[in-house]
Amino acid sequence: MAWDFVVAKTDLRRSEFRDVEPPPLADGQVRLAIESFALTANNITYAVFGEMMKYWDFFPCLDGSGPDGFGRVPVWGHARVEASAHPDIAAGQRFYGYWPMSTHLTVQAKPGRNGFTDVSAHRQSLPPVYNQYQAVGAANELEAHQALLQPLFITGFLIDDQFDENDFYGAASVILSSASSKTAIALAALLKKRGEVNVVGLTSPRNKAFVEGLGFYDEVVLYDDLAASPIEGPAAFVDFAGDAAVLGAVHNRFADELKASILVGGTHWEAPKGTMGGGGALPGPQPAFFFAPDRVAKRQKDWAPGEFEQRYGAAWAGFVADAPRWLKVEVGEGREAMQAAYLAQVEGGTSPDTGVVLRP
Known part of the structure; x- marks a missing residue:
């Protein structure tokens, strides 16, 4: 049946x-x-x-x-x-x-x-x-990891590429909320490999040890410690939590020192939502929603035939091979x-x- x-x-x-x-x-x-x-x-x-x-x-x-x-x-x-x-x-x-x-x-x-x-x-x-x-x-032995990670990894790959294309928006640090989420992990791994910015993960106390053990974040900060944490600016923010309180805390912490605010997911799905690109009185840049299919379409036009698949495939192969470690x-x-x-x-x-x- x-x-x-x-x-x-x-x-x-x-x-x-x-x-x-x-x-x-x-x-x-x-x-x-x-x-x-x-x-x-x-x-x-x-x-x-x-x-x-x-x-x-x-x-x-x-x-x-x-x-x-x-x-x-x-x-x-x-x-x-x-x-x-x-x-x-x-x-x-x-x-x-x-x-x-x-x-x-x-x-x-x-x-x-x-x-x-x-x-x-x-x-x-x-x-x-x-x-x-x-x-x-x-x-094969990595098939389960492919199902778990590939649709999330491609989002991380595309955001990493957008940062690279835009010279990281002039940021010295890139801050990721919901740092233990698999999409955030993918992005953190790619940013860490580039080595051009300080990669900061925001997380809860219960996930702090796991996030630190990944080896992909230069700093791991608890949500409640954000306001006082000495994160180097200017900063850019990638929001995987979809939580208005977290979004507001980052914007208020950095204000004009925040160079980009990118909204991706909703792991804190019951929390009040951020502006999703609409109005609002947050200091700093207007939050912008990231939609992966639009980025794919752009790069498939920008790059030669097959180049997107080649770049993505090379990055994915390295990431998934390491996945059973964590x-x-x-x-x-x-x-x-x-x-x-x-x-x-x-x-x-x-x-x-x-x-x-x-x-x-």
Whole structure:
């Protein structure tokens, strides 16, 4: 039996399972059985910004229940072709990409060089980076780390590149909130490798030792100590927490010495939000929301064909090879494990040194 895990869009703690019947395949369609996917704070961010950023639109509920206020949270992972009505895609092939929290997904496949693109009508107006699926072989020892980290690492890679293009906005220090989050870790690792700025992580007392042990941050500062901490200015801020209090504390601490304020995620999803690029009376620069697909599109135009993939691939290979040093994988299987893992993320997530991979 196929099923979907659905979440109330206005109350992320409400969730349920719904049995569904996958539709018959039309010409060019492929039905994939989802083997496993990662669940991180990033997926809660997809839900928090689901309406604003159209994340709910990728995977309408199969039973037609979307208007009742429920949706399917997007996740990243691996799936196997269960049935195919496309001559160039065979049953048994495996792909990495963007899936719903479900047992199955039916796509309208358009094969490409390294996989396929889902060209289903409802996805045509959505960012194309999410519609691409990469062909993979048999499972390998880093596959779980790929599912956990690759969709987060690319955001870190793109922000690091934006800093480099803009000469770090003239900052001597780059401050990252939610420093234990996987996207912040990715960015910190890349900035540390460049060695051109002081990399500062903001975190809570419970995560301080973990963040210090990563080796990617030059300084680790508790949120409550920010105002008095002797961080070198000028500074730039990358906000992964999405917490207005944290955003305000950084702006008030540096004021005109803050050269850039970049909003990325919402790990503190229940806290009052920052300005998200709107109004507000914060000193310093206007906070600007970072949207990774726009940055991908820009660099694919700026750089020669294949250069984006080459640069990204080289950076990713080094990062993922090091990941088992600091990230252990916890695997859950079935409905109960999925619901428990989801609720744990909603309530604040797992330990930062643990990544959750789920098998439907």
